[in-house]
Amino acid sequence: MGFGGISLWQLLIVLLIVVVIFGTKKLGSIGGDLGGAVKGFRKAMNDADADVSAGESDETRKLDEPDAEFSEQHTENDQSDRNRTS
Secondary structure (H helix, E strand, O other), X not given: OOEOOEOHHHHHHHHHHHHHHHOHXXXXXXXXXXXXXXXXXXXXXXXXXXXXXXXXXXXXXXXXXXXXXXXXXXXXXXXXXXXXXX
């Protein structure tokens, strides 16, 4: 028994049909494109891990930046308005 109830012979027949439909050149280029995508994904993951280990992740940068800027006068007025309503 093979993968999930599919025998080796059934897999070979499916592979033969795929080769006949697409051809070996097309399958080779698809394999090369897929390999390049996996290589790029691994490189991006390694770069992200290196950033995290260096302590410079995107989340860290976002937490260090203020969300908005408020003037001192504006915040004091808000505090006095809250005290009047309570």
